[in-house]
Amino acid sequence: MNQVYDRIILNGQVVLPGGTYRLDIGIIGGKIADISESLADSPADEMVDAEGKFVLPGMIDIHVHFNEPNFGHWEGFATGSSALAAGGCTTYADMPLNGNPPTVTPEALALKGELANGNSAVDYTFWGGLVPGKLDQLEKLAEEGVRGFKAFMSNPGGEGEGRFREVDDLTLYEGMKKIAALGGFVALHAESDAITSALAEQAILEGRTDARAFVASRPVIAELEAVNKAILFSEQTGCEVHFVHISSVEAVELIDRAKKRGIPVTVETCPHYLLLTDEDMADIGPAAKCAPPLRGREQKEGLWRLLAEGKLDVIASDHSPCPPELKLDESLSFLEAWGGIAGAQSSLELMLDEGFIKRGIPLHKLVELLSAGPAKRFGLYPQKGQIAVGADADLVLVDASRSYTLTEDQLWQRHKVSPYLGRNFACKVTTTLVRGITVYNEEQGVNPVKQGQLLLQPVHAPQQTP
Numbered sequence: 001m002n003q004v005y006d007r008i009i010l011n012g013q014v015v016l017p018g019g020t021y022r023l024d025i026g027i028i029g030g031k032i033a034d035i036s037e038s039l040a041d042s043p044a045d046e047m048v049d050a051e052g053k054f055v056l057p058g059m060i061d062i063h064v065h066f067n068e069p070n071f072g073h074w075e076g077f078a079t080g081s082s083a084l085a086a087g088g089c090t091t092y093a094d095m096p097l098n099g100n101p102p103t104v105t106p107e108a109l110a111l112k113g114e115l116a117n118g119n120s121a122v123d124y125t126f127w128g129g130l131v132p133g134k135l136d137q138l139e140k141l142a143e144e145g146v147r148g149f150k151a152f153m154s155n156p157g158g159e160g161e162g163r164f165r166e167v168d169d170l171t172l173y174e175g176m177k178k179i180a181a182l183g184g185f186v187a188l189h190a191e192s193d194a195i196t197s198a199l200a201e202q203a204i205l206e207g208r209t210d211a212r213a214f215v216a217s218r219p220v221i222a223e224l225e226a227v228n229k230a231i232l233f234s235e236q237t238g239c240e241v242h243f244v245h246i247s248s249v250e251a252v253e254l255i256d257r258a259k260k261r262g263i264p265v266t267v268e269t270c271p272h273y274l275l276l277t278d279e280d281m282a283d284i285g286p287a288a289k290c291a292p293p294l295r296g297r298e299q300k301e302g303l304w305r306l307l308a309e310g311k312l313d314v315i316a317s318d319h320s321p322c323p324p325e326l327k328l329d330e331s332l333s334f335l336e337a338w339g340g341i342a343g344a345q346s347s348l349e350l351m352l353d354e355g356f357i358k359r360g361i362p363l364h365k366l367v368e369l370l371s372a373g374p375a376k377r378f379g380l381y382p383q384k385g386q387i388a389v390g391a392d393a394d395l396v397l398v399d400a401s402r403s404y405t406l407t408e409d410q411l412w413q414r415h416k417v418s419p420y421l422g423r424n425f426a427c428k429v430t431t432t433l434v435r436g437i438t439v440y441n442e443e444q445g446v447n448p449v450k451q452g453q454l455l456l457q458p459v460h461a462p463q464q465t466p
């Protein structure tokens, strides 16, 4: 066959679902048209030499907070998605907070869509929100194509009237019944508000406001209590639950036991729970503050063990930035500083560095958590999330023979705050392609033409003809 390819990626170590092989990839019309041992002699408009590099499916980061509308000064679509592109992520799902209005009505969803359109470096979709008083909006959001609905079981913090609020038990239960009927799923920030707010209040009364006090105010039992309740609600309503940013071995095991009983649950953790500990949080300061908090070394090692055992489904960044003064102002105690880690650009490199290079976990196993797992969770698979003929050509080239130190000037996000500044990475993303288009390369940086497409299918839209 004498096909003319738009582009051929030559000589890379290509990470397929079952393993890593030296292969060439031919791209036509934004899709992977061929994967073969030699396309070197095939005609193509452009040849990309991937000699010595790994070629992976782009990461699919289903947990980021880009904060528009109205909180673009925290993080916006252009800067946030640029950080993702530079870090090897090709699709993301934006959370319904901390922008205002939060994405809990079709009007707010439309506003998100307008703000992201033309400003996103990579493809994207939106989470809706499940909050008290807005149960009647769920169906309308589903009509606009929303399938995932985020709820907080503890106080999400944040500023302003009309901001996103945590669910009470009845809203969660009733919401899950409705979402199940709509064919959707919920994502839960699973920490018990009763436990965390009482402990935080007690700490403040006792004048304990440092990093250690923060960790003590959000113990593992708070996570377990919330997970346990949500599993019960899932069992009772049939609603699928995705547990975001799980931080403890005990919670992953609880979720795993529920899966084995046939309850439709999935579990996510974040690079920071696998890379950092509570001691790092105290050393680095509020740049490493997140909720649930970073935990001890045994928890971190335990999460790696569970990852190796296949008990995790998704790795996501939970990129949740804020203006630097809300974290770094010296008048703020650790307890008062904004909780949220802004690590979007580093997720893939951290997982490859620590998981593949240092711990020897096969790349295709990591790709299951970074790409295929999240794509499946969001119904984007097999169009996205794997390297396969017919899939979108969403590809990342990684040089694993190059080490570098992360500095502020390399960060594409709105504010140059990251717990990974100064860290030495043993690999580097060199090129990111979305549907065959170069959205990032080392020499030129992020492509200024923002070609990311929205991946929502409103039910009333005319079906696209191929």
Ligand SMILES: NC(=O)N[C@H]1NC(=O)NC1=O
Binding pocket: 065, 097, 098, 156, 157, 158, 189, 289, 290, 291, 292, 318, 320, 339, 340, 341
């Ligand atoms: N509101 C918000 O984004 N909170 C996030 N930050 C964090 O560390 N955990 C979260 O859920």
Ligand SMILES: [Zn+2]
Binding pocket: 189, 244, 245, 291
């Ligand atoms: Zn959360």
Ligand SMILES: [Zn+2]
Binding pocket: 063, 065, 095, 318, 319, 320
């Ligand atoms: Zn979050």
